[in-house]
Amino acid sequence: MPFVRIRRKSLIRKCYDFELKTLGDHIRRRRQVLSITQEEAAALLGVNAWTVHNWETGQRKPEIQFVPVLVEFLGYEPEPVDEGTLAGRLVSKRRELGLSQLQAARSIGVDPATWTGWERGERIKREAHRRAVEGFLQ
Numbered sequence: 001m002p003f004v005r006i007r008r009k010s011l012i013r014k015c016y017d018f019e020l021k022t023l024g025d026h027i028r029r030r031r032q033v034l035s036i037t038q039e040e041a042a043a044l045l046g047v048n049a050w051t052v053h054n055w056e057t058g059q060r061k062p063e064i065q066f067v068p069v070l071v072e073f074l075g076y077e078p079e080p081v082d083e084g085t086l087a088g089r090l091v092s093k094r095r096e097l098g099l100s101q102l103q104a105a106r107s108i109g110v111d112p113a114t115w116t117g118w119e120r121g122e123r124i125k126r127e128a129h130r131r132a133v134e135g136f137l138q
Helices: 023-033 038-045 049-057 064-074 086-097 101-108 112-119 127-137
Strands: none
Touching (some): 023 038, 023 049, 038 049, 038 064, 086 101, 086 112, 086 127, 101 112, 101 127
């Protein structure tokens, strides 16, 4: 009697085969691809396991100071911005440095509301502000 080779396919999705909607989804997928536990990921990220759990489940969002470490862990920017605009370059540089809008505004000596406006695409009206922004982006 001849025999036929049968290939089995699992009906169960791989645990990392899902649409990435949140930053927590990106973290969970990267952790699962690396086959590491939340505790091991936490050690790599410099946080505790509950923090990783809260990020992955969407109960909390990572604070801005963790963005540089998360980008390094993921190997890419999970929330890319258009760096073709001044607003995009400001957001990108601020995230790279792990600064909040308030911290970035204070670092160049402007009001936080002014900084927020720039990130939303408002024009920089004062020459002193332009020079300060150029220095920040260097």
